[in-house]
Amino acid sequence: MYLYFCFDVEDIVHPDSDDIALDIAARLADVGVVASMYVVGEKARLWERRGRGDVIAAVGQHDVGLHTDHHSIHPTVSEYLADKEWQDGVVEAIRQEEPGVRALARIFGRYPSTWATSGGSWGPQIPAASRLMGLPSQVYTHVRAGESGACWFAGQLSYPDVAAIPGGEDAYSDDSTFEAALPKLLEQVQQAQRDGRTCLGIFGAHPTRLRYKVFWDTLNFNRGQNTPPDKYKFAPRRTDAEYQTCLRNLERMILALRDLPGVEAVSTSQVNRQFAGENSPVAWDDMHQLAQTIVDSDSIGVENPLASPAQSLDLLARAVLRLAVGAAPAYLPLRTVLGPEEEPPMLERAVAVEFEAGVALCGAVAQHVAQTGHLPTCLLAGDVPVGPGPLLRGIATALLALARGEKPNRVTFAPGAEEPAAAAHLVEEGIYRMLPGWSPHSPDLRLDRLALHTRLQCWSLKPAIK
Ligand SMILES: [Zn+2]
Secondary structure, three states: OEEEEEEEEOOOOOOHHHHHHHHHHHHHHHHOOEEEEEEOOHHHHHHHHOOHHHHHHOOOOOEEEEEEOOOOOOHHHHHHHOOOOOHHHHHHHHHHHHHHHHHHHHHHOOOOOOOOOOEOOOOHHHHHHHOOOOOOOOOOOOOOOOOOEEEOOHHHOEEEOEOOOOHHHHHOOOHHHHHHHHHHHHHHHHHHHHHOEEEEEEEEEEEEHEEEEEOHHHHOOOOOOOOOHHHHOOOEEEEHHHHHHHHHHHHHHHHHOOOOOOOOOOOOOHHHHHHHOOOOOOEEEHHHHHHHHHOOOOOOOOOOOOOOOOHHHHHHHHHHHHHHHHOOOEEEEOOOEOOOOOOOOOOOEEEEEEEHHHHHHHHHHHHHHHOOOOOHHHHHHEEEEEEEEHHHHHHHHHHHHHOOOOOOOEEEEOOOOOOOOHHHHEEEHHHHHHOOOOOOOOOOOOOOOHHHHHHHHHHHEEEEEO
């Protein structure tokens, strides 16, 4: 199992927090550990302005990812995406985050390895936008599929899970608390290993919290407030002795994890390279099996690493187009397909169209994907709007008939699941619970658009595998 050690380098309030990142980076480099330093764009610019070449050099020995451009300064990620639809949200995410990508690339002389969510501030457009900015993955995503520790969502390689020392950074500051907590973390990691995970993030620390007892943003950016730099409030500090205890226990934890049997400590860039690409050609037998699974199930699953539900609909539509005029294709290439951009209609009763009209609908699905990269929100079967759920079942059924050598007279679209079954739970957890739970967020943060677009992009969700 691959372990990657995550550090969220984010404190833009306390100037001497720069030294904490330096101390951790130097210490881990000395024992041969390459950590993943997720640095806020504004933090890196502050290092540059303060002439902290020493910090940049120390941190630059490790993997460097972007921990948002400005973290808790409002508007945060969820705040700037809250009233956006899909496309304008992607454009806004690029406008807000690209300065951070450019800053890290300039300051560290290489491109960031990932985009790491700040606290609980996330939106479904972030994976798509980060991929468009050339970042190969997204860490601390709010959605998940499968058990590998990575999934594909909106075309981006996404890592949802991290394990951390029970008690967080405070546990490092006290030896007896740390001694009691470490075995629990080691057991959690070994359990993940027994469960067959491919990778697991280990949350090392927010460096600032090894020195400061309270988060910099809780004091200055809580519940929507923006404190200007000349009015910053500073947090209570740990003593020098406590700080040294924190550094020592953090290093002990990382070495204990690194030395577990069957574990390999790697950088985020190395984890990114472990996973195969999102798309590969799909063999006819697998297409046939995919269609059979869809027809046999009452729900739409996101657990098949071969294809997301959106990719399945696109793939099966193209397979029907081929079968309707000749033999089954031996292989068809998979494409990146995002979910619909708007809420699909609910189909009230079954609608059937002539076979040729059904084939034409398959052509319309494939063409919409080719032109937009998204599933259509709905297509007209006769004069009835039909969403991707009924289209998926109807097209899978037609494909199975053609595969048996039968040309059906009609293609039927039946009511049933309109979205992947996982969507409701993921939105409940990843949006309605996690976003208001992050203290910098304004209490009146709007959640309905973020929830809608997360649900719709669950069409693009599937486990990532090696
Ligand atoms: Zn953070």
